[in-house]
Amino acid sequence: MEDDDTTGPAGQVNNFDNQEANMPPLPLYKATVTEAIKRGENIMFTINASKAAEESGCVVLRQHEDIEWLHHNLVTGNATEGVIIPPLPVKPLSDPKSAESMSRKHLGDNTKVMRGDQFEGDCKAVQKYLELMLSHSTFGRDKNLEKFLTEEEAPVRARLNKGLISRLGSAIDSARKANRKDVDDYFQDQRNFANEFSKAVKDASLNYNKLIVAQWRLSSSYRNLATDFTTCTAEMRDEPLIKVNKLMKLVSEGCEDEAGSLELRSGQSELTLGFFLELYARYSDALKDMHFRRTSALVDYESCEKALEKAKPAKKAAAEEAYNTAKKIFETSSEQAKKEIKSFTQQRLLSSAEALTAYAELQMKISQDFYSQLFHTRKHVLELRL
Structure with missing residues (x-):
């Protein structure tokens, strides 16, 4: 259909x-x-x-x-x-x-x-x-x-x-049915894609989070360095030491600016591209769960079909009713799944475009804002004659 x-x-x-x-x-x-x-x-x-x-x-x-x-x-x-x-x-x-x-x-x-x-x-x-x-x-x-x-x-x-027994039973059932070959090539291809997509998006989310953490750590190091430059200034006794103190203060301000830039970049990265990757890492499991439920419906449908073929006359009516119910569930599942996959694909592509656009725009804005601050600090350092 x-x-x-x-x-x-x-x-x-x-x-x-x-x-x-x-x-x-x-x-x-x-x-x-x-x-x-x-x-x-x-x-x-x-x-x-x-x-x-x-x-x-x-x-x-x-x-x-x-x-x-x-x-x-x-x-x-x-x-x-x-x-x-x-x-x-x-x-x-x-x-x-x-x-x-x-x-x-x-x-x-x-x-x-x-x-x-x-x-x-x-x-x-x-x-x-x-x-x-x-x-x-x-x-x-x-x-x-x-x-x-x-x-x-x-x-x-x-x-x-949320007990262990229910999770364990679900895992055993999943392992038993996960590798069941589908009767429809379209759904078999979609299941293969779901597995590959899940692995790729989870790896991307994990590695992107590592990048964000590295930026936060670098920011922390810059702030520590700024503190060190501030605390190592000498008492203002003569002109040369006054100039050294000014230089230390300017370098400290530059470190603070760079730390602020990294923190803002990291924070906005988490809310844009990081948010998208984390969401679809979890969504990929929902996609796989949908395929698993449909595969389960297929296994139940085939089991009922075999039971109907072997049913004795006294149990024929009950077996036929179970077969019709299983068939209806499987057909409904397949029909709905096609619509869901199409909608999910469109939603995923649109969300990725929005996330990448927001990420790029915010990173450019942050870079422009902090460039002027760092340029100001650099100018004062060059103007300072020791």
């Missing part, structure tokens, strides 16, 4: 597609995460939500566990056959010890500079997640999403099972 086909096997119009056409377009709400603040052991996100056609709306406070509960309800409350589920954002660091440990890991144990809270990136990650869910044809009209954005109090959460 083609992606834009809206007719059933008898040539009748598909009622679901017809209903979708008569509904208001997605997204129904616009969500903006304006800030994140610490409240005890939690990070609270301020979310402004308004209907697409309205300027004013609701302001709600939500923590990461609320987002996890929303995600759980969206995934379990909707049919996800063939759906690439937008990934959850990473839980932000909330306690000071974890933040300090992460800072020292990036800057080194001997650093005198500590990185501040990374709440701007956390806000951007939560906002992107909400935008992806609000725009998704499967999740965008879910009432749980509407309540999350509009009700003052967060929904009551239940404890989510």
Whole structure:
């Protein structure tokens, strides 16, 4: 069936597609995460939500566990056959010890500079997640999403099972079905691409983070050097020492400027290209999970087909019902997966273009701003006669 086909096997119009056409377009709400603040052991996100056609709306406070509960309800409350589920954002660091440990890991144990809270990136990650869910044809009209954005109090959460046994069972099942050859060459090629893409984007994200960390460490070294130049000045007793002190002060200022430039470059890199790579590193797992669920549906379909062929007359009806159900799930999964893959590809290419453009523009602006500062320092050094 083609992606834009809206007719059933008898040539009748598909009622679901017809209903979708008569509904208001997605997204129904616009969500903006304006800030994140610490409240005890939690990070609270301020979310402004308004209907697409309205300027004013609701302001709600939500923590990461609320987002996890929303995600759980969206995934379990909707049919996800063939759906690439937008990934959850990473839980932000909330306690000071974890933040300090992460800072020292990036800057080194001997650093005198500590990185501040990374709440701007956390806000951007939560906002992107909400935008992806609000725009998704499967999740965008879910009432749980509407309540999350509009009700003052967060929904009551239940404890989510994240036990080792469930993860182990999932890993065994995945290993058993992951290498199953597909009956459709298109999906086999797409599965191969998903595996290669996942490896490539995760390597790119990891190595890019290493580059950013190296810039932060270099910035820390510049600040230490600036401090050393400032503290090694001599007492101003005569003209030559006064000139030396001026030179030390100018070099210190240059080191501070270069440190500020590197920190700003690194921070903006994390929010543009780094954010894109980290998001799609997680999204690549969602893509692979979609293929795995479809492959599982294929395995179940073939198992039911074999069971039907071998079924005795007394169990024939039950076997036929199971076969028809498995067949429907597999066909629905395959049809939806083609649409999802096409949408995901377009979204990925558009996001990469936006991220690269924003990265390049910000890097150029930062370079231009700090060039004038460094040029000013250099000019004063050349004018200084010892």
